Amino acid sequence: MYFATYLEDGKEKVGILTNDSNKIIALTSILGDNTPKTLVDFIADCNEETLNKVKGFIENNEESIEEAVGLDTVKICAPIPQPKRNVICLGLNYKDHVEESKRTLGKQIQMPEAPVYFGKMASDIIGPMDDVNSHAGITTEIDYEVELAVIIGKEGINIPINEVEDYIFGYSILNDLSARDLQKKHAQWIKGKSLDTFTAMGPYIVHKSQLPMPVHLNLSCKVNDEIRQNSNTNNLIFDIPYIISNLSKGMTLKAGDIIATGTPAGVGMGFNPPKYLKSGDVVTCSIEKIGELVNKIK
Structure with a gap:
């Protein structure tokens, strides 16, 4: 469904x-x-x-x-245009992305021993074929990140790993757009991750019955005609059952919560020189059995 x-x-x-x-x-x-x-x-x-x-x-x-x-x-439109809470994101959750981040940002980036969580303010999520505001004069380093998004189906706290699937409604594609210069300037990520139109999601939420555990899906991101990211969710450092169970320890997850599970290598900042997005670029995020999420940089 x-x-x-x-x-x-x-x-x-x-x-x-x-x-x-x-x-x-x-x-x-x-x-x-x-x-x-x-x-x-x-x-x-x-x-x-x-x-x-x-x-x-x-x-x-x-x-x-x-x-x-x-x-x-x-x-x-985005399946959840106005989420009730911030999007919960994972950073550094693919080994190859950790390695490219280490090359780009230096020795302070290490293989995580625990999930790296952060919040992304997204009161208005854009959907397929919607434009991304380039925010000229505010940022010059816009990056893309294709991610599998997990949508929580019912409220839960302290969820055992073997019961996680019971709390999932389904899955979607999320592009965690990021202003890298703002991330570096402010040290924390919320500003660089939360500019208006910097969360894109869609085209659909696929019910979990279509994608039973374990969820192993090919995912990729293309900018114009160039494939930049190409991986599979079986390369997640922390898999979906672990993420949901760990997040829920002492923290109630609610129906409709969106959890972005991280992005693989191939982001713009990982190239030498970097390949940041510019006005007119078309970004296509694809995940097997879910579809394509296409957005243009305005």
């Missing part, structure tokens, strides 16, 4: 793709007028009965869903 937030005739809706992935149908057409208005609220209210009803409707009415509309007639 592929869930999406989209605009149809200027109205924001929450929907699910048909099995052929060519059309989308509003969840209100399946669940009725009491359906939550946003995807993050749907995730919070969702239960097995609701999911089975949605799945059964799609499978049993594939050829005759009159309410379904073509993807080419709507605007796909």
Whole structure:
């Protein structure tokens, strides 16, 4: 099941793709007028009965869903355009990215013995085909980072590793755009990671039933026609069960929380000379079985 937030005739809706992935149908057409208005609220209210009803409707009415509309007639948005909390991110979670960061930033970068967590302020997340503001005069070193995002499905604290999948709703693609000069200037990462439009996500949230544990997915990032990043999530230093369990120790995770699991080698700052993004560049982040997230630097 592929869930999406989209605009149809200027109205924001929450929907699910048909099995052929060519059309989308509003969840209100399946669940009725009491359906939550946003995807993050749907995730919070969702239960097995609701999911089975949605799945059964799609499978049993594939050829005759009159309410379904073509993807080419709507605007796909970020699946969670306004998250209720900051995005939780992991830094230095691929070995090859640690090594390139060490070459670029020096000996202070070491292989982490524990996950490196930080928050990314993202009150408005941009979606597929949305422009990234280059913030001329504020930064000249804009970088890209393709990441697998995990979306929490229900509230939990002190979650055992063997129960982590029960607390996951699904997965998406996230581009953790970063102003490297601001990161270096301010020593901490929140400013350089949190400029407006510097969080891109989409195109869909893929339900966990489509991607059972362990989640081993190819991921890549292309700038214009050049592949910059190319790896697989099985190269994560700290895997998804460990991340979720460790994060939840003493800290409540809530339905709709977005956790970005880190980026592999190939970021712009890792090249010599660096290959930072410039106005007009098109960035394509891809993850196997999820899709493509395309954004242009304005």
